[in-house]
Amino acid sequence: MSSKDCLFCRILAGEIPADIIYESDTAIAFRDINPQASTHVLIIPRKHIATINALDESDAQQVGELFLAAKQVASQEGVAERGYRVVMNCNAGAGQTVFHLHLHLLGGRDLSWPPG
Ligand code: 5GP
């Protein structure tokens, strides 16, 4: 899939509205349209990378910065102390539906383990 057909690239381009709550040079974060917890934020790289399987060595910094963004978002959402979960689904069998790398950040309720 090229980035012009990618939903999250279209959000990055401003073509589709989203509730963006964090932006950096390499990543943005916005609220999930179908939240599974009171805080459910998607953190995505500006670079189009389809899945974890498509990562290469040159993406290491990008991926690290997703976690730094998660730390910042958790703090600003007020869930850092109580606890939160970050999840990245890879491919359809794990529930991935949008093929642009994204971390889910979930918080604001107790989260059971293992996930379904
Ligand atoms: P995945 O299933 O690929 O791990 O996660 C994709 C997420 O994107 C889902 O949680 C879904 O609710 C969310 N999503 C799908 N379309 C949109 C949209 O247009 N806007 C926003 N903000 N989230 C979306």
Ligand code: ZN
């Ligand atoms: Zn994309």
